[in-house]
Amino acid sequence: MKNNCNSAESLIRYMKDIEDGFTQHESRLSKVKYLALDISSEMESLNSFIQRHTAVVCPECSSVCCINRHSYHTFDDIVYIHAIGEKIPLHKADIDHAAPCQFLGDLGCTIPRTIRPYRCNWYFCASLLDHITEHNSNRRYRLFISLLQQITGKRQKLMEEYASAIKSAVIPRLGKSDNFLYY
Numbered sequence: 001m002k003n004n005c006n007s008a009e010s011l012i013r014y015m016k017d018i019e020d021g022f023t024q025h026e027s028r029l030s031k032v033k034y035l036a037l038d039i040s041s042e043m044e045s046l047n048s049f050i051q052r053h054t055a056v057v058c059p060e061c062s063s064v065c066c067i068n069r070h071s072y073h074t075f076d077d078i079v080y081i082h083a084i085g086e087k088i089p090l091h092k093a094d095i096d097h098a099a100p101c102q103f104l105g106d107l108g109c110t111i112p113r114t115i116r117p118y119r120c121n122w123y124f125c126a127s128l129l130d131h132i133t134e135h136n137s138n139r140r141y142r143l144f145i146s147l148l149q150q151i152t153g154k155r156q157k158l159m160e161e162y163a164s165a166i167k168s169a170v171i172p173r174l175g176k177s178d179n180f181l182y183y
């Protein structure tokens with residue numbers, strides 16, 4: 001999906017549009033909700049595996065990747081989070097993009113993995129990947145990669161379903177300037 005939020009203001013605008021979409025077209029979105037819950041459950045099941053490695057590697061990191069620019073959820077993230085019935089964490093406005101992420105706590109990210117920005121969940125730096133490969137069998141590593149790919153595929157499917165459900169309902173009443181709902 002092309003629509004990235006890059007400020008607290010754009011997040012609020014997207015959240016409002018998506019919330020309206022879900023309210024107005026509830027009956028068309030059951031498949032979207034089903035896929036979103038499935039993704040959430042798979043991410044939850046991966047959490048402890050990933051956490052075991054980040055807990056060792058990240059505290060030693062001299063170039064932490066968590067800068068505030070990465071904290072903004074994308075349009076797709078917001079659709080997924082809304083579909084599982086959760087809320088986007090409140091973002092403070094006016095934090096520099098290059099500053100440490102506003103959600104970075106002493107023990108790492110304070111946002112539960114299931115509702116973190118997608119880019120954060122699927123970022124694995126070289127040190128982290130090295131640690132994962134060194135401490136897991138090839139079979140287990142392949143399983144991990146396969147699960148990531150499955151989740152990514154389901155997320156694409158979710159957005160196709162969302163576009164299909166919302167598009168048919170919204171096109172007649174939106175002008176071109178409002179086309180951020182489509183991709």
Ligand code: SF4
Nearest residue numbers: 057058061064065125
């Ligand atoms: S994921 Fe990699 S770059 Fe980011 S904090 Fe951990 S070790 Fe550092």
Ligand code: SF4
Nearest residue numbers: 066101103104109120
């Ligand atoms: S993982 Fe969490 S702390 Fe790191 S950039 Fe993403 S939202 Fe911020």
